Amino acid sequence: MKNKFTNAAERTTINVKPGLTRTTLSFVDSLMICRFHEDEGTIVELHTHEAVQNGYVLKGRIRFFLEDGTEFIAESGCAYVFESMEPHGSVALEETVLIESFFPMRPEYRDGN
Numbered sequence: 001m002k003n004k005f006t007n008a009a010e011r012t013t014i015n016v017k018p019g020l021t022r023t024t025l026s027f028v029d030s031l032m033i034c035r036f037h038e039d040e041g042t043i044v045e046l047h048t049h050e051a052v053q054n055g056y057v058l059k060g061r062i063r064f065f066l067e068d069g070t071e072f073i074a075e076s077g078c079a080y081v082f083e084s085m086e087p088h089g090s091v092a093l094e095e096t097v098l099i100e101s102f103f104p105m106r107p108e109y110r111d112g113n
Contacts, residue, residue: 004028008035012111019092020044024109032105038062038092046089051102053082060096065089 006026013023019042023035032051038044038060046067061075067087074080082088102109 014111018042022109024111027105027110030104032102032109034100034102034109036096036098036100038090038096038098040092040094040096042092044090046087048085048087049102049106050084051104051106052084053088053100053102055080055098055100058097058099061093062096062098063091063093065091 004026008023008025011023011025013021016022019039021037023037025033025035027033046065056079057074057076059076061073063071063073064080065071065088072080073093
């Protein structure tokens with residue numbers, strides 16, 4: 001990344017899958033922050049990754065679920081965290097916008113930004 005300070009409007013938005021986009025906002029090797037937009041009904045299947053994931057719901061409502069069956073609903077103003085390699089997934093209960101940080105950064109999310 002060339003700049004430590006970025007404008008979301010100038011960043012590349014990636015269509016991850018139908019109903020889900022990601023905009024990588026800024027990153028260094030040890031940390032990354034992204035904005036995700038999910039349409040109502042979008043499902044993110046149970047998955048894991050090396051990075052710790054910490055997030056904040058800017059808009060909407062989303063149901064997160066864990067491998068053990070634990071579920072929780074997060075809405076605007078709620079924050080959450082998933083440990084490294086902790087299986088998690090989600091269903092957007094309405095149009096939802098999330099800000100998520102990853103430690104360390106996820107190289108597959110650099111997208112040439």
